[in-house]
Amino acid sequence: MKYLLSHLQELEAEAIFVIREVYAQFQNPAILFSGGKDSILVTHLAKKAFWPAKIPFPLVHIDTGHNFPETIQYRDNLVKELGVKLIVGSVQESIDNGRVQEETGLNASRNALQTTTLLDTIEKYRFDAAMGGARRDEEKARAKERFFSHRDDFGQWNPKNQRPELWNLFNGRKNMGEHFRVFPISNWTEMDVWQYILAENISLPSLYFAHDRVVFWRNDTWISNGPFVNLKPTEILITKRIRYRTCGDMPITGAVESEADTLEKIIQEVATTRTTERGSRADDKRSETAMEDRKKQGYF
Amino acid sequence: MEQSNNYLDMELLRFTTAGSVDDGKSTLIGRLLYDSKAIFEDQLEQVKGSSERKGLDHIDLSLLTDGLKDEREQGITIDVAYRYFATPKRKFIIADTPGHIQYTRNMVTGASTANVALILIDARKGVIEQTYRHSYIASLLQIPHIIVCINKMDLVSFSEEVYQNIVKVYEEFASKLEVKDIRFIPISALKGDNVVNRSNNMDWYQGATLMHNLETIHIGSDENHTDARFPIQTVIRPHSDAYHDFRGYAGRIDGGIFRVGEEIVVLPSGKRSTIKEIFLGDRSLIECFAPMSVSMTLNDDIDISRGNIIAKVNNQPEPSKEFEIAACWFHDKPLNPNTKYIIRQGTSEVFGKIEEIIYKMEITTLTRNLEDKFIGINDIFKAKIRVSQDLFVDSYHRNRKTGSLIVIDQTTNETIAVGMIS
Numbered sequence: 001m002k003y004l005l006s007h008l009q010e011l012e013a014e015a016i017f018v019i020r021e022v023y024a025q026f027q028n029p030a031i032l033f034s035g036g037k038d039s040i041l042v043t044h045l046a047k048k049a050f051w052p053a054k055i056p057f058p059l060v061h062i063d064t065g066h067n068f069p070e071t072i073q074y075r076d077n078l079v080k081e082l083g084v085k086l087i088v089g090s091v092q093e094s095i096d097n098g099r100v101q102e103e104t105g106l107n108a109s110r111n112a113l114q115t116t117t118l119l120d121t122i123e124k125y126r127f128d129a130a131m132g133g134a135r136r137d138e139e140k141a142r143a144k145e146r147f148f149s150h151r152d153d154f155g156q157w158n159p160k161n162q163r164p165e166l167w168n169l170f171n172g173r174k175n176m177g178e179h180f181r182v183f184p185i186s187n188w189t190e191m192d193v194w195q196y197i198l199a200e201n202i203s204l205p206s207l208y209f210a211h212d213r214v215v216f217w218r219n220d221t222w223i224s225n226g227p228f229v230n231l232k233p234t235e236i237l238i239t240k241r242i243r244y245r246t247c248g249d250m251p252i253t254g255a256v257e258s259e260a261d262t263l264e265k266i267i268q269e270v271a272t273t274r275t276t277e278r279g280s281r282a283d284d285k286r287s288e289t290a291m292e293d294r295k296k297q298g299y300f
Numbered sequence: 301m302e303q304s305n306n307y308l309d310m311e312l313l314r315f316t317t318a319g320s321v322d323d324g325k326s327t328l329i330g331r332l333l334y335d336s337k338a339i340f341e342d343q344l345e346q347v348k349g350s351s352e353r354k355g356l357d358h359i360d361l362s363l364l365t366d367g368l369k370d371e372r373e374q375g376i377t378i379d380v381a382y383r384y385f386a387t388p389k390r391k392f393i394i395a396d397t398p399g400h401i402q403y404t405r406n407m408v409t410g411a412s413t414a415n416v417a418l419i420l421i422d423a424r425k426g427v428i429e430q431t432y433r434h435s436y437i438a439s440l441l442q443i444p445h446i447i448v449c450i451n452k453m454d455l456v457s458f459s460e461e462v463y464q465n466i467v468k469v470y471e472e473f474a475s476k477l478e479v480k481d482i483r484f485i486p487i488s489a490l491k492g493d494n495v496v497n498r499s500n501n502m503d504w505y506q507g508a509t510l511m512h513n514l515e516t517i518h519i520g521s522d523e524n525h526t527d528a529r530f531p532i533q534t535v536i537r538p539h540s541d542a543y544h545d546f547r548g549y550a551g552r553i554d555g556g557i558f559r560v561g562e563e564i565v566v567l568p569s570g571k572r573s574t575i576k577e578i579f580l581g582d583r584s585l586i587e588c589f590a591p592m593s594v595s596m597t598l599n600d601d602i603d604i605s606r607g608n609i610i611a612k613v614n615n616q617p618e619p620s621k622e623f624e625i626a627a628c629w630f631h632d633k634p635l636n637p638n639t640k641y642i643i644r645q646g647t648s649e650v651f652g653k654i655e656e657i658i659y660k661m662e663i664t665t666l667t668r669n670l671e672d673k674f675i676g677i678n679d680i681f682k683a684k685i686r687v688s689q690d691l692f693v694d695s696y697h698r699n700r701k702t703g704s705l706i707v708i709d710q711t712t713n714e715t716i717a718v719g720m721i722s
């Protein structure tokens with residue numbers, strides 16, 4: 001036997017260590033669950049970290065109301081299977097209560113509104129650590145993110161004053177009202193995630209696999225037709241064989257044309273793809289520092 | 301395509317780079333990423349656009365790594381940036397750190413988990429102060445392998461003599477370092493010579509390319525497989541009907557190998573038992589080793605909690621309340637020998653005071669200053685530390701994980717220093 005882990009085994013060991021540190025260092029942690037593959041992966045790793053006990057954290061879903069129905073169905077099944085508590089923070093409620101104002105116009109999205117709902121939910125349930133599936137390879141501001149990322153009592157991130165993280169020593173100490181965002185899969189790439197999902201045989205929402213869907217072309221990508229979409233007269237609906245690389249909000253998440261209907265085929269596709277997965281998300285295209293700006297406010 | 305078939309055997313290698321704006325570090329990283337196809341078209345488009353807006357006539361690959369607004373505006377790397385790429389053999393994590401002296405702490409951070417340090421030398425300038433400083437930090441943090449890239453060989457006509465002179469100077473200095481494995485490669489990051497592809501301009505160099513070194517360097521011995529150490533993070537108690545009496549001790553193996561049936565000792569209590577089961581998730585294992593995250597059950601009911609360490613009876617870490625550390629100060633607020641700090645070591649947290657400064661390292665000359673006792677941000681020093689309860693530690697030299705600690709300021713909760721146990 002060779003006493004050396006493969007890269008996936010080592011990433012898994014690191015993530016499980018981080019998740020257990022969260023349990024040990026915080027009073028009231030939660031997993032931020034979007035229904036996307038990355039938060040599904042974090043949930044799977046949490047299950048492994050505490051077996052045979054149940055996952056000792058609730059899943060928190062910040063629901064924009066613009067979800068793909070497949071995502072919600074997957075979420076509800078998973079919660080039932082794991083026997084964990086689901087907490088839904090509703091963006092619609094934040095709009096109804098006047099906490100935020102709905103964007104208008106063609107590219108209107110509820111993406112930015114989520115931040116308020118997220119911070120309100122964290123405050124309401126007094127969560128002191130919120131684990132997410134963000135990865136450093138996704139985006140350049142995220143490349144600077146820590147595993148244990150401190151947020152002040154306004155929920156804000158200060159990228160210039162982050163705590164150093166050395167070896168496997170994570171400092172989660174904080175004052176009242178402050179919280180941490182924790183990213184156990186910081187060091188995973190899109191490819192690592194897919195390879196691990198295949199190796200562990202983790203089930204995913206059907207959106208990730210190639211299927212036929214009525215779509216139209218906008219902002220250089222295929223957008224699904226649906227109830228939250230305002231079609232321009234020039235935009236034409238067409239049925240395409242597509243799949244999603246990320247699962248964001250229905251009106252802003254772009255699909256790629258694909259024949260990859262199995263995990264093996266998806267891995268082959270990812271290996272030859274020449275654009276990033278967030279490249280098809282309109283929320284990141286608003287400006288060069290769109291992600292950093294949103295993260296400072298308290299975004300995921 | 302090969303990737304999707306071989307991925308279960310791929311290893312993970314972490315390396316660190318340090319450098320300033322003009323020594324070609326960003327160009328080198330850009331080339332590694334670009335040639336291994338880890339840069340995507342939309343990222344390249346974005347960087348091209350930004351380079352044009354800045355009035356540059358070339359693509360500034362540093363814009364790929366410098367992610368924060370301030371870094372992009374000022375054109376400097378401030379914080380550690382992590383970058384990822386993979387070849388069919390290995391997955392790589394680069395901790396890309398700034399090289400300037402005022403960011404010593406960022407270099408220390410990047411170095412703490414690295415298997416390999418890449419040291420860049422400009423062939424025109426040779427070994428300079430920064431080279432010594434970066435190498436010293438790599439040695440202090442016990443990075444097992446150093447690869448010295450002598451860069452910009454195209455600007456010295458690919459001269460073997462220039463290269464050999466630099467190697468000679470470096471080797472003389474390196475005899476004082478604690479790094480066993482040092483390699484030299486003449487490269488041109490800009491033109492690509494000896495980075496991923498072999499150079500046609502330097503027939504006199506018989507060694508391998510940088511990428512080949514990164515892919516094949518032996519990292520199997522980088523973990524300590526001798527001294528078995530299992531610090532407990534938490535105890536898993538399901539309280540379910542099926543697992544009513546289950547007590548799983550959860551943590552990450554920091555050293556050595558544990559096997560089912562072996563006798564172990566729990567510290568600090570000194571109680572002994574034998575390993576009943578080892579689990580990774582619901583999968584039962586017969587043995588486990590560093591750096592695996594597992595849970596263990598024992599054949600005896602012993603009181604074990606977070607901060608305890610499981611070790612082998614004939615190989616135990618020593619309890620100590622006073623020890624020496626090599627340390628780096630990370631915070632604007634200077635060290636105060638009268639202040640009670642929080643010391644985190646492994647999964648233990650105790651109070652501690654850094655009472656005596658033995659010497660301060662003059663980082664530009666690499667000499668010991670025995671007079672100056674003022675310790676401020678970015679200072680590297682040797683000190684005596686006293687803690688409130690016994691810690692079970694190893695020397696950092698033996699084990700980078702059980703031999704390291706961080707110092708936390710009680711009033712701000714910030715990590716203000718890091719230490720390596722002598």
